[in-house]
Amino acid sequence: MSSSVRHGSSRGQAWFCTTGLPSDVVFEVHDMTFHLHKFPLMSKSRKIHRMLSEQEEQHPARGRQRRRRQMMSISDGGGDDGAAETEIEEAEEEEDEDEPEQEQVRTGEGDGQPYSIAFPDFPGGPGTFEAAAKFCYGVRVDLTAWNVAPLRCAAEYLEMTEEHAEDNLAARAEAYLNQTVLRHPGDATKALKSCEELLPLAEDIGIVSRCVDAIAARSSAASRSWFDDLAVLGLRMYKRVMAAMAARDDVRAEARESCLVSYARGTIPGLSRSMRRRLASAPVSSEVEQKELLEVVVASLPTHKCSGRVVTAKFLFALLRTALILRASDAARMALERKAATQLQQATLEDVLILNYSGTAETLYDVDCVQRIIRYFLAEEEPGGEASSSAAIEEEEAVAAEVARPSAVVMVQVAKLVDSYLAEVASDANLKPAKFCELALLLPDHARICDDSVYHAVDIYLKAHPRLTAEERDRVVGVVDCRKLTVEACTHAAQNERLPLRAVLQVLFFEQLQLRRAITSTLLAPSAGGAPRAGPSEAAAWRGATALAQESQVLRLDMDSVASRVQELERECSSMRRAIKKIDGRGGSPSPGRRSADGGGDGSRHAAGGWRARHGCKFSTQVCDSHARNVVASRASRMGMSP
Structure with missing residues (x-):
């Protein structure tokens, strides 16, 4: 023919x-x-x-x-x-x-x-009818995973059964479907996709249910090479496959997660920043359909904490970013934030830098979203935190709360991530001081080994916001724990003109305090083991202790000198203010040094400039209380510091 x-x-x-x-x-x-x-x-x-x-x-x-x-x-x-x-x-x-x-x-x-x-x-x-017609003429028709379901439905439609003729099309299609297609989940997925255009006939003759059961039954035993084929399925068929996999006890959780990730990456455009590949056979959905698809994917996420091998932190944050772009429901967004919080220690700075897609927000990045994720992380990792603060807590509950506390490694990783995020968003001119401080103080004190990264973020924030008031500047600097700064950070802070004078004094004080503790521990070390013998190592230790004591004495003299210098500057500043007030109070003719009615201010500024040049002082002109009662303040009190 x-x-x-x-x-x-x-x-x-x-x-x-x-x-x-x-x-x-x-x-x-x-x-x-x-x-x-x-x-x-x-x-x-x-x-x-x-x-x-x-x-x-x-x-x-x-x-x-x-x-x-x-x-x-x-x-x-x-x-x-x-x-x-x-x-x-x-x-x-x-x-x-x-x-x-x-x-x-x-x-x-x-x-x-x-x-x-x-x-x-x-x-x-027409294509299926042509293949069926060729079969009637005796022409060989090659069966595949894509055409077996249409040909089986065509045979049912045309009544091409064994009762009418031997070795008919229905028997041929059934044999290929059972012996080849349903034995491999990838082929079963292709056949299931072809059934989407054959409903309800494909459902009536059982092709859909058999393909779904075959995919679910062989998903754990088969290799993962076929997972990308799931992207061709429509939302209705995908939901049936996931429901069938969830209903089976022999399907591993990792297999369900792999199917979920593969389907989401293949069907939701722009899900991953680094992934530009998208299956050509995957359906192109509208924005409304993408929103519905994303919410179904979120609903399919495992209820338990994921292992992180398949449903990674990068995937969860990518889903969250897409949900914000598509303006998904609050329930879907909240579920994604909670899921992302469970793997926050595995996230990178690129993951948490989520652009602000709200039209009313002023900041470039969505700081509120990251704040919520950190709170979910702390609530998940420290469920006994609130109970441990109660005075009536029992000993067993305290022990349970301590056991529930996350490992030091996890907390340190999250703290590094938060500090990197702080340094990145600190340059945003629209970021309010209260929001910056709130984000910096979310983590507990034990999360950070040292506060060098926090100090770095604070320095960037002060540089990007030069118009802060004295109170706001003190509040921002107050998030840094001076006791946790390294020597390099202390050296930089002591010479940082953007810091208030009180903060500089605190840095110098705690630097001296650390040195004194080091000397004390060195001096007490020999006596801890009983009567010491005068050996070479002991003599070297004593020489080192003597050198440290001399350095401590020099540092103490320097601190006293700085304190007296500050007091002298305060007295001189007060006298200058009184003199300026007297000059302004005179009603006579302007002095020769003034060119106009406003010359008094210029003269005072010139006098202040001469005073600066005469004393060589680089400190801020704001008056600080050098006799603060509590130099060592808690983290909570630092938030309420006043100039």
Whole structure:
């Protein structure tokens, strides 16, 4: 059999089968017309056999004329007369079934016109009908995971079963489906995707349920190479697959997570910043469909804490970022924030730098979102934190709270991440001091080994916000614990002109205090082991202790000198203020040093500049209380410092 396709007919496309005989039946399937012969089709399809037989009964003269012309054509072609008579006798057999047909069967106005049968709802469309027609003509049809479900539905539609003819299309498709497709989850996924255009027929004959069960049953045992195939599924089929996997006890959680991640990455555009690949066969959804899809993916996340090997922190933060872009529901956003908090120690700075997609917000990054995630992290890792602060807590509860506290490694990792985030957002001119301090003080004191990173973030914030008031500046600097600064940070802070003078004094004081403790521990070390012997190591220790004591004495003298210098500057500043007030109070003519009515201010500033040059002072001109009662303040009291 040879076939050709001709374009340009009034119905769009036409498919002709040339066998040396004129076509006697025309099938209209969607927008395509097939010119075929009735005998090959009637031999395989009970439905076509019944429909054409009924039409021949209604037009017997026309049927006899057509059969006579076919016999003459066969005789002229040298065909076997006996075979032709046998075909005619088979075509004249009457059927006992009288079921009404929904398809439209039309005959021509005059004799010689072929029958016309319309299949407007043929499963699989023209391509599937063409494959079924070739099968009726004896042409080999290669079955694949993509076409087995449409051909099985076509066989059901045309009633191409074993009851009508042996080795028919329905049996062939069933054998391939059971022996090949359903044994591999990747092929079952492709067949399930093809069923989306075959509903409800594919559901009625059980193809959908069998494919779903095959995917769920073999998801754990099979390799992960087929997980990307899930991206081709629509939302409805994906939900059925995940529900089937969740209902089975033999499916590992890691397999469910892998299916979830693969489906989300393949169907949600822009989910990962670093991933630009997207499956070409994946459906392109609208924004509303993407929002619904994302919420379904979030609902499919495991309720327990993920291991982090499959559902990673990067994936969770990418989902959260996409949820904010699509403006997903508050429940979905909150669920993602809680999930991201469980793996905050694995996140990177790039993950937590979430742009602010709210139209009313002023900051570049969504600081509020990161704050909520940190709070969820602390609530998850320290469930007994509030109970431990109560005075009436029992000893068992205190022990349980201590056990529930996260490991030092986890807290240190999160603290490093938060400090890096602080340094990144500190340069935002719209970030309020209260928000910066609140974020810096979220973690407990034991989370940071040293406060060098916090000091670095504070220094960036002060540089980016030069118009802070004295109270705001003190509050921002108060988030740094001077006791946890290293020598390098202390050296930088002592020379930092952006810090208030009180903070500089605190840095110097705690630096001296640390040195004194080091000397004391060195001096007390020999006496701890009993009566010491004067050996070389002990002598070296004593020499080192003596050197430290001398350095401590020098540092103490320097501190006293700084304190006296500050007091002297305060007295001189007070006297200058009184003199300026007297000059301003005079009602006489302006002094020669003033050029206008405002010259007094310029003169005072010039005097202040001369005072600075005369004393070589680089401190801020603000007056500070050098006799503060509590130099060592708690972290909470530092938040309320006043200038």
